[in-house]
Amino acid sequence: MESDLTETSSTDGSDEYSSNYIQQNRNSTNTRLFSFLALLHAYVPDSYLPMQVCQQILGPPDPINGGPPFEERMEPFTVFISTDTPGQVCMCDQDEARKQLEILHNSGINRSTTAKKLMDFLCGGEPQPHVVQMVKDLLLKRKTGKKGKEKFSRLISDILKRENFFHAVSVLKTASTRFRIAIYPQTIARLYYIERRDYEMAAAWAERAINIDPYNSYVADTLGQVYKNRLKNAWQIVDVWEYANKSLRAFEAVEEKAMKEEDSQNVDPDVAVRTSVSFNNRGHFGFIQVANLVFVKLRESPFREKLRRDVEDKFEFFELYLTYSMPDMKTLEPHYFREDIAACYQRYTGRAAASSTSFPGLLDSLNHGLFTLRRQAEVQRTTPELEGIVDDLKSMYQVYRDDVVTAMRYILSNVILSNRKHNAPQLARLTQLQSVIRRFLWQQPSQPPQPEFHLLALMLFWPEEQLQEVQQEADDEEEGRAAEDDESSDEDTDEDQETEALLPLNLQQHVRSMKNAFEGTYAKYLRGRYLLPLFFLGKGHGLSKWIHKSILDAVVEGEVDSELTEQNDRKKKEMIDDMWCEGRVWQVQGIRELLLPVQVESQQTAAMQEVSVRVGGQEIQARLEVGPSQRSELFYLYFTIQGPVVINVSTPHDELQLNDCAVQPN
Structure with a gap:
């Protein structure tokens, strides 16, 4: 007979009957099989055991050889078990599975013992791929909550709470022996440094994981995390020096390995290359965190000055990384991400991250103060500040006319200011900006232009809609500004250049060049985002x-505010995300x-x-x-x-x- 859990199973005496049976038959084969099914369904709800495997666990006599039916042999647990899917056996209900695990635990059959016996039985010889995945889900799959991923899987967390640390380690050691997969010793290393602060043992297990998978940047990151956490608890100068250097070397190794990893979609399957869905930024961010610790712990040290250049490089990386992309359409980086990067940059350079006038810094300037990006704490740049930036970059461009990066920043500052105040007197005429970028189109660059260059070219030379009266009004406005402009650079007074600036640009050529430039610069770092x-x-x-984009974000935020009956930041964020995604x-x-x-x-x-x-x-x-x-x-x-x-x-x-x-x- 096939049976499902009924609504009255928790109150009709089945729990008490099963508890009594377990206490009297702890070593019976049906109790063992039931403990396996309860463990799997409690932590991996979609899991099951093949009927053939269940019969093997129960042992002879098999029904084929005249033995009793499966349901009869599984009494008194049949009420909790489903065999509705032919050839598959599982628990009927996850909550009931968790309850039965507690009954088993109170009867002396704990989770760690059950997990190890399950692996011993299922993983003898060469385990099937679905078994390997099921065990990984059981031991390693972490739940994502409001504060991000939990530290460990639910099973390991429950073993830590209901049993002890060493039982959790023992389960993972069993898995590490059964499967030569780096993530098991890697997780043991995390257990040691997070739960016990035993950094020596943690480092040893992290090294073991690296030896198993030496080209995996995510595995290599664990060693850096071990040394970084040891550094947090070091105050003697000699210890700070030692663990700062070890941390930095470990995170440098992470960066090197991440650079060699490729998107699986772009890799020849016949070529042995390590692949990853997204670029691993943990080496870069780990460096930032270590640099912050060094700044606090080593005052007036030449070591700090040595790190300054690298801090600036890492800041430039994250500035474009966070301005141009996010994990997905709804997910932002953890709140501490920007905070740690900004704090590190200001400590080592004396400059505020929010005052950056690099190309991505300018693009990001209008995002300050936006709720949508959790940037409310940042002070929004004022219109006079944006006007001052245009003036400063204009002066800089006049000095460094042949520097394409300076030219791009100057052009972008005008676009940014026009979004705040479209008639600001500081704004250059469109034809002036076209002339600026035309100069670099004529030149033979020492290296291919970046995607930002083609972005500006496309924006500046994008055809106007055919509304002559509006265009004439715009021309009059621009001429009026030009009359007030005392600027005397050649670019702005050369009528021939302005005439040539009006010539059409091959837009598709720049679209193609922009895409190619992206592939050659940022594609590796922004893939999967x-x-x-x-x-x-x-x-x-x-x-x-x-x-x-910030202008649209402000409109959407206002729309959501009008619908909210009370202030609720979490609800507001969900509503804004849903409006965009839907x-x-x-x-x-x-x-x-x-x-x-x-x-x-x-x-x-x-x-x-x-x-x-x-x-x-x-x-x-x-x-x-x-x-x-x-x-x-x-x-x-x-x-x-x-x-x-x-x-x-x-x-x-x-x-x-x-x-x-x-x-x-x-």
Whole structure:
């Protein structure tokens, strides 16, 4: 007979009956099988044991050879067990499985003993792949909560609570013996340094894990974490020196191994290369944390000065890493991530991270104070500050005219200021900025331009919509500003250059070059992450047609605030995330008033991830973010650091159709 758990099983005496039976039959084969099933279902709910394996655990006589049926042999546990799926046996209910584990524990059959016996039985010889995965889920899978991932799997955590530390280590040692997989000794190392602060044993197990998988950057990170945590508890100068150096060497090894890892999608299966879904940033961040500890513990030390250059390099890495991407569309880095990086940078340079005027620093400047990115604690840059940045970078550009990075920062500062104050007197004319970037298009660069260069070229030379009266108004406004401008550089007074700046640019060539430049610079570091929108194409003119993502975030936040009946930051964050992920932001009136629809010439299937977009008399290829909708199609365009992206949205009103797109000059 096949049986499922009934709603009355917890109160109809089954628990008491099973408890009495277990106490009297602790070593029986059906009690052993029941303990295996309870353990698996309590911690790996989708797991099961094949009926053939269950019969092997029960031993002879098998029903095939005239023995009693399986259900009869499993009494009194049959009420808790399901055999509904042919050939598979499992517990019926996870809560009941957990309850039965407690009954087993109170009867002297604890979790650690059950886990080791389960591995002994299932993993003799060459275990099946599904068994290997099931044991990994049982011992290693960590639950993600509000504060991130738990330190250990639920089973290991429960063994630590209900039994003791050494029982938890014993289970993992059994797994480490059965499976030559680095993650088991790696987890033992974490147990030793987190639970016991036994850094010597932790380091030994971390080294053992590295020996098993010497090219894995994530495995190598554990040794750095061991030494970093030892450094936290070191106050004698000699100890600080020793463990600071050991930590830094370990994290440097993590960086080196991470650099050699490749995206599995881009690797020839016949070539032996270590792959990973995303770039491991733990070596870089581990360095930042160690540098913070060194600064506090070693005052006036030459060691601190030695670290300064590396701190600046790591800050530059994280500045672009966090400005251009995030883990996924809803997930941000832990709150301490930016805090530790900013604190380290200020300690070693004396400069505030928020005052950076690098290219990613300028892009990020409008995000300060945004709730959406958990940046409320940061002071938002004022309009006078942004105007001052434009003036400073203009002066710098006049001195370093041949430095493309300085030129790009100067151009971007104008775009950023135009998002805050579109008629600011400090803003350069569009033709002036076009002339600046044209100079570098004419030159033969010593190295290929970065994607940021092509981003600016595309933004500056993007055709205006064919609304002559608006364009004339813009020209008059720009001429008025020029008359007040006492700047006398050659670029701004050379009429020939301004005339050439108006010549059309091959936009598709720059789209292609931007993508290639991304692949050659940032693709390795940002793979597997969500590339953040930087600028959306808007209804303005000149620089004002490029809308910074923060402007949209502010509109969405205001929309959510109007719907909330009481202040609840967690609920607010969820509502904002849902609006973006579900595409409801595109139905917000304030968003539709800002963005300019684009005309998609050739819309390909959802499987094909690119579409052709009509831009003036040209066509460019853009990545398609959302699959085509059934009707009322509308397309908006934005840029990531990889290139243009077209998002296909459905509007709530029939009047918003593709024919609302701006008429582009042919």
